[in-house]
């Protein structure tokens with residue numbers, strides 16, 4: 179059933195400080211940034227919360243600051259802001275690519291990094307890259323700020339570490355990856371404007387044919403965006419050459435099988451997702467070996 183919009187109200191505090199104060203006094207207020215998730219839910223009559231707290235106009239949340247070792251993105255940075263940022267394109271290409279294939283241009287102009295993270299879809303586009311890069315989140319409330327590794331933010335399906343009264347403030351991403359090679363693929367129904375059936379973003383440092391570090395972030399392989407620790411451990415320290423490639427691919431497939439928990443849903447089947455994820459890891463290993 180379509181929603182009756184007159185049942186909803188929206189408050190738009192002029193500053194972040196005032197937004198946090200209002201959220202502290204009424205934790206039921208629902209933050210809305212670009213609205214590309216929430217307005218779809220509202221329009222479809224699926225948005226239970228009736229009072230929205232607008233963040234969209236808050237300049238304090240919309241920034242990208244490039245420092246020597248990190249790039250810090252405000253939660254209100256849009257996909258377009260990310261896609262067009264030169265330092266991100268230079269040092270964090272996985273993030274640029276993820277932002278570039280999120281939805282349509284209209285989505286990218288409006289949708290925010292904060293909304294993508296807090297919406298907590300296991301299929302969202304930026305989380306695999308943020309997991310591979312080891313991003314840290316800063317959360318903010320009227321009581322102050324705290325930082326947590328992004329890998330600890332998703333507690334379960336659509337459950338996050340945000341406490342009542344807290345907002346996501348920023349995302350800090352280490353930008354120096356000397357000697358790393360990167361890989362990212364999103365597999366969906368179409369090449370553009372499709373939610374992923376499965377996606378992988380990965381980084382690897384290979385020295386003297388030995389895998390020294392491997393970081394694999396995935397979407398749609400579990401109930402939350404997930405880093406594949408078992409697969410990483412199975413491959414790290416191994417010698418990767420064209421001669422050992424098939425052995426390592428077998429080890430990767432076995433390890434991935436122990437940690438992937440894909441589901442059947444309207445977009446795909448668990449079997450397809452598991453098979454494609456293993457193929458993508460194999461593709462990355464093949465590139466590294468080559």
Ligand SMILES: Cc1cc2nc3c(=O)[nH]c(=O)nc-3n(C[C@H](O)[C@H](O)[C@H](O)COP(=O)(O)OP(=O)(O)OC[C@H]3O[C@@H](n4cnc5c(N)ncnc54)[C@H](O)[C@@H]3O)c2cc1C
Nearest residue numbers: 209211212213214215216281289290292293294302303346
């Ligand atoms: C047609 C269409 C195509 C899409 N395609 C893709 C796609 O390809 N890939 C993809 O990943 N997503 C896609 N999306 C989903 C959506 O565009 C993204 O998830 C986007 O990043 C949401 O950001 P937003 O600012 O619009 O979030 P909103 O809708 O404003 O909010 C989403 C959630 O985040 C919360 N929130 C937002 N900001 C904060 C904050 N700072 N602190 C605390 N909570 C916050 C809100 O309360 C809400 O729960 C698509 C959506 C549509 C409608």
